[in-house]
Amino acid sequence: xxxxxxxxxxxxxxxxxxxxxxxxxxxxxxxxxxxxxxxxxxxxxxxxxxxxxxxxxxxxxxxxxxxxxxxxxxxxxxxxxxxxxxxxxxxxxxxxxxxxxxxxxxxxxxxxxx
Amino acid sequence: xxxxxxxxxxxxxxxxxxxxxxxxxxxxxxxxxxxxxxxxxxxxxxxxxxxxxxxxxxxxxxxxxxxxxxxxxxxxxxxxxxxxxxxxxxxxxxxxxxxxxxxxxxxxxxxxx
Numbered sequence: 001x002x003x004x005x006x007x008x009x010x011x012x013x014x015x016x017x018x019x020x021x022x023x024x025x026x027x028x029x030x031x032x033x034x035x036x037x038x039x040x041x042x043x044x045x046x047x048x049x050x051x052x053x054x055x056x057x058x059x060x061x062x063x064x065x066x067x068x069x070x071x072x073x074x075x076x077x078x079x080x081x082x083x084x085x086x087x088x089x090x091x092x093x094x095x096x097x098x099x100x101x102x103x104x105x106x107x108x109x110x111x112x113x114x
Numbered sequence: 115x116x117x118x119x120x121x122x123x124x125x126x127x128x129x130x131x132x133x134x135x136x137x138x139x140x141x142x143x144x145x146x147x148x149x150x151x152x153x154x155x156x157x158x159x160x161x162x163x164x165x166x167x168x169x170x171x172x173x174x175x176x177x178x179x180x181x182x183x184x185x186x187x188x189x190x191x192x193x194x195x196x197x198x199x200x201x202x203x204x205x206x207x208x209x210x211x212x213x214x215x216x217x218x219x220x221x222x223x224x225x226x227x
Contacts, residue, residue: 033214040219041219042203042217042218042220043158043203043215043217044217045214045215048214058214090157092215101146101207102163103160103207103215104160105150105157105158105159107157108156108157
């Protein structure tokens, strides 16, 4: 089954404690990205990756890092989380087809930073 | 920059009512347009899409037509069900290399029996 998986699904942490949210896709897509969803703001892109070892900032990259060492994995790293990073995070993987691109989303990771 | 504006929610309807959620966009180039749905406690699912002017996307009784002249992509359903209760997001991807989705802020729909 084609899917995007994220772990953990729920996480409570404290300010300054480094954490990593994993993302994996089994569709051999080149393009992957991370979004955060906040009430009243919709979804905003944090970082994206166009292929292995190719990453770039999205609209709200401050406080986040990513890496893309393998095509299937695209972890999101918070080196020193702060309460304003409390949010719902989605990883997405993009299929490029004859009729344009379509993004497939993971189930989401709900993060609370105390 | 590119942007998407969709009607403010929440929207509350009775079962079998007609649904319209308005969506307009601003973009350079020729964007592909999408509607995503997020059911309570779940991630986003692609509901329908349209890639060029006058295309109609449809799925599960929902429809939306890509109107270039009015830069709109309104979502419609003739008869909603309780199971359609969710948050609906309009989004675009600009063609020409960038795969970034630009989202509207979402419209929460509640359908009562």
